[in-house]
Amino acid sequence: MKKPAIKIADPWDSLKEFTAARIAMGRVGSSIPLAQCLEFKLAHAHARDAVYSTLNSEAIIYYLDHLDIPIIKLHSQAQNRQQYLQRPDLGRLPDELSVRTLQENAGAYDISIIIADGLSAHAVNSNAVQLVEALVKLFRSAKYNLAPICVVSQGRVALADHIAHGLNARLSVMLIGERPGLSSADSVGAYLTYNPKPGLTDESRNCVSNIRPEGLLHEPAAQKIFYLVQEAFRRKLSGVGLKDNAGLLPS
Amino acid sequence: MAYQHTIHQRVYRFEDLKDLLAKASPLRSGDVLAGIAAATYEERVAAQITLANVPLKQFLNEALIPYETDEVTRLIIDSHDTNAFEPIAHLTVGEFRDWLLGDEIDTSTLQNLKWALMPEMVAAVSKLMRNQDLIAVAQKCEVITRFRNTIGLRGHFSTRLQPNHPTDDPKGIAASMIDGLLYGSGDAVIGINPAMDSPASVSNLLELIDALRQQFEIPTQSCVLSHITTTLDLINRGSPVDLCFQSIAGTQQTNSSFGINLDLITEAYEATLSLNRGTVGNNVMYFETGQGSSLSANAHHGVDQQTCEARAYAVARKYNPLLVNTVVGFIGPEYLYDGKQIIRAALEDHFCGKLLGLPMGVDICYTNHAEADQDDMDNLLTLLGVAGCNFVMGIPGSDDIMLNYQSTSFHDALYLRKVLGLRPAPEFEQWLLKQGITDEKGRLTHSQAMGKLIDHLF
Structure with a gap:
C-alpha cells in the first residue's frame, strides 16, 4: 500500500530566493513539519550555547602574543552568567582586582583595545584575534600609542569607559560578542568611544556591527573602525555627533 | 502615606503606595534590578495582604508620580469618571478582585468601568490575582x-x-x-x-x-x-x-x-x-x-x-x-x-x-x-x-x-x-x-x- 502524503509542501518555494525568512515551510495539518521544527531548534541551541559559552582568554593571549603588546585579563562585577544576564549594571563595572590591575597599567595612551565576551563569548573566541591583528596594523601605521590590550570576562559595553579611563586612554575600542540571533551566534560588535569616562551612555558611542565571516569581514570591519577612530580624533568626539556626518563613511 | 502589616511579630512597613505596589508585585528581574522588589517571599505576601486592604479610593488621593510634574498622571486623574466609579467606590483592592470574579459581573458591567478605573487600581488588583484569575476576568471583557x-x-x-x-x-x-x-x-x-x-x-x-x-x-x-x-x-x-x-x-x-x-x-x-x-x-x-x-x-x-x-x-x-x-x-x-x-x-x-x-x-x-x-x-x-x-x-x-x-x-x-x-x-x-x-x-x-x-x- 502506498504511504499517504502527510506533509503538504507550499508551492511558492521559489520565493525563498528573495528572503532569509522561514517562508514556504509546508505543513502537517496546519502545524510546522518536523524537519523545520528541528532546524529551528538547532539554530536556537546554537544561540543558547553561545550565550553560555566562556571566553577563551588563554588562547586569545597566546595568539596575540606576536603583536608585542602587553595583555591584561579583567573581570566585571558580575560573578557568573546568571547574574550577568539579570544585572547588567554589574557587567558595566570592573571588580576590585581589575581596578588594581588597571591602576598598575595606567599610562598616557591614545587607544585602548578591549576584548569582552558580552552575550556571545563564542563570537569573540572566533573573531577577536584576526580583528585585533588587523586593527593593530592600521593603528600602528598611524602611529597611535596603544594601551595594553584588555581581555574581559562578563563584560558589557559601558565597562570600556571604566577600563579606558583607568588606563588613561583617549579613546576606547571594545570588541564584544553581540546578542546571538538564530542565524548568527558568532557576531562581534565594535564600540568606539572618544574621551571615555564612567557615566557615558550609548549616544557617546559609534558601533560597527555584525562582524563575522558571514557578515562584515574582519578586514573591511577594521578599515571602518579605523576610519571612525581617525575621525573621532580629528573632530574630538564620538557618538551621535560623529554619526550625523556618516555619509562620508565607506559602507 | 505609610502602610504596614505584621506577620509573626515581624512588622513590614511600606513607605507609600508606590512602595507597596512594587513589593506586592510578583517576582520579576526588572523590579529587582531597579532595587524596588520585595526582599523575601514573606515580604511580598505581606505587601499583597496589605494591598488587599487598601481602598480603591486611596488611588485617587495618592498619586504615584506627582500630578504637577507628569502629564500621564494628569491624564489619568483628569479623565477619571466619578459616576462610573460609584458602583465600586466602596471596595478595597482585595474586595475588587473578588467582585471581578463574581458570576453576576458580566461583559457590559466591565465595559461600563472603562473610565471608572485608574491604571494603578487595575495594576494593584492584578498583583493579587493568580494567572487563572487574570484569564477568567479578561475572558469576560470584549473590546471590539x-x-x-x-x-x-x-x-x-x-x-x-x-x-x-x-x-x-x-x-x-x-x-x-x-x-x-x-x-x-x-x-x-x-x-x-x-x-x-x-x-x-x-x-x-x-x-x-x-x-x-x-x-x-x-x-x-x-x-x-x-x-x-x-x-x-x-x-x-x-x-x-x-x-x-x-x-x-x-x-x-x-x-x-x-x-x-x-x-x-x-x-x-x-x-x-x-x-x-x-x-x-x-x-x-x-x-x-x-x-x-x-x-x-x-x-x-x-x-x-x-x-x-x-x-x-x-x-x-x-x-x-x-x-x-x-x-x-x-x-x-x-x-x-x-x-x-x-x-x-x-x-x-x-x-x-x-x-x-x-x-x-x-x-x-x-x-x-x-x-x-x-x-x-x-x-x-x-x-x-x-x-x-x-x-x-x-x-x-x-x-x-x-x-x-x-x-x-x-x-x-x-x-x-x-x-x-x-x-x-x-x-x-x-x-x-x-x-x-x-x-x-x-x-x-x-x-x-x-x-x-x-x-x-x-
Whole structure:
C-alpha cells in the first residue's frame, strides 16, 4: 500500500530566493513539519550555547602574543552568567582586582583595545584575534600609542569607559560578542568611544556591527573602525555627533 | 502615606503606595534590578495582604508620580469618571478582585468601568490575582474595534502579519507577505517594522502594501511602524497611511525619551482620522508597549514595571486605538528573566489593558538570552487564546530576521484557531473563503490565489 502524503509542501518555494525568512515551510495539518521544527531548534541551541559559552582568554593571549603588546585579563562585577544576564549594571563595572590591575597599567595612551565576551563569548573566541591583528596594523601605521590590550570576562559595553579611563586612554575600542540571533551566534560588535569616562551612555558611542565571516569581514570591519577612530580624533568626539556626518563613511 | 502589616511579630512597613505596589508585585528581574522588589517571599505576601486592604479610593488621593510634574498622571486623574466609579467606590483592592470574579459581573458591567478605573487600581488588583484569575476576568471583557474589518469579537482571533526584512527589500517583504496571506494571516494589520525610518523608505513600503490590498480587495489595514513624526510627515505628503503607530509608555519622562508627548500624539491622531480611510470604523491608532521600558529609559520614578505598563494604557485609551500590542519578551532577561516571568507579565498586561477598555494583543516573544523557548510561547499562546486576546503576531517560522527575536508563526495562529475553535475577523474570513485560501472549517486549501498574488508582486 502506498504511504499517504502527510506533509503538504507550499508551492511558492521559489520565493525563498528573495528572503532569509522561514517562508514556504509546508505543513502537517496546519502545524510546522518536523524537519523545520528541528532546524529551528538547532539554530536556537546554537544561540543558547553561545550565550553560555566562556571566553577563551588563554588562547586569545597566546595568539596575540606576536603583536608585542602587553595583555591584561579583567573581570566585571558580575560573578557568573546568571547574574550577568539579570544585572547588567554589574557587567558595566570592573571588580576590585581589575581596578588594581588597571591602576598598575595606567599610562598616557591614545587607544585602548578591549576584548569582552558580552552575550556571545563564542563570537569573540572566533573573531577577536584576526580583528585585533588587523586593527593593530592600521593603528600602528598611524602611529597611535596603544594601551595594553584588555581581555574581559562578563563584560558589557559601558565597562570600556571604566577600563579606558583607568588606563588613561583617549579613546576606547571594545570588541564584544553581540546578542546571538538564530542565524548568527558568532557576531562581534565594535564600540568606539572618544574621551571615555564612567557615566557615558550609548549616544557617546559609534558601533560597527555584525562582524563575522558571514557578515562584515574582519578586514573591511577594521578599515571602518579605523576610519571612525581617525575621525573621532580629528573632530574630538564620538557618538551621535560623529554619526550625523556618516555619509562620508565607506559602507 | 505609610502602610504596614505584621506577620509573626515581624512588622513590614511600606513607605507609600508606590512602595507597596512594587513589593506586592510578583517576582520579576526588572523590579529587582531597579532595587524596588520585595526582599523575601514573606515580604511580598505581606505587601499583597496589605494591598488587599487598601481602598480603591486611596488611588485617587495618592498619586504615584506627582500630578504637577507628569502629564500621564494628569491624564489619568483628569479623565477619571466619578459616576462610573460609584458602583465600586466602596471596595478595597482585595474586595475588587473578588467582585471581578463574581458570576453576576458580566461583559457590559466591565465595559461600563472603562473610565471608572485608574491604571494603578487595575495594576494593584492584578498583583493579587493568580494567572487563572487574570484569564477568567479578561475572558469576560470584549473590546471590539473597526477600520476595514471588525477585530475582537468573541470567538474570533486575529493576527498581525509582520513581514519584516533586514534591509526593507520590497521583494523580501513581498515574499513574506504572500506566505502569510496564504496561511490566513493579516486580519489585524499588515505591519512592517522598517529597518530605516526615513520618509522615502517608509512611503515605499506603504505603497507596496496598499497596492496589494487594493488589487486583491483585502479587508485589512496596513501600517509601517515608523516614529509618529515620520508618519505625520507622510500624511502631509499624501502617502497612503491607514494606521498611525507609536510606542508609548507610562511616564512623561519615558515618552519624552521616545521623542513624544500627548500633544504630539493628539496631532497625529487627528491627522490620521482626517484621512477617513476606514470603511467599517475609524479606530486609527496602533500602539505598542512593554514592561520595563521606563526602567530602561531610567524614568520609572521608583514605580514597578507592571504599574508603569498599566499607566501606558491610559495614554492608549485616550486615542481609541484599533490595536494595542504589548511586546512582552522583547526587552530581555534583565526585565523578564524566564518563561515564567514572560507568561505572567503577558497575562497581566492583557488583563489590565482589557479592563481599561483596550483592544489588547500580545507579541508573544523572547530573545535568545532569555531563559525561554518555543514551549513557553506555546503555553502563553494557548493561555492568551483562552483569555480572549484580540491578536498576536504572525511571522514566517516565528523567526523575525530583522528584529532578531522569536515571536509566533503563521502556523501558531492556525493551531490556536483549531484547538479553541476561533475564527479570523469576519470580513477577512469571507475574503479567505472567496480566494479559496481556507474552507468553511478554516482549513487551509491553498488555491489559485497564490499564482495571482505572485504575479502581482513579482
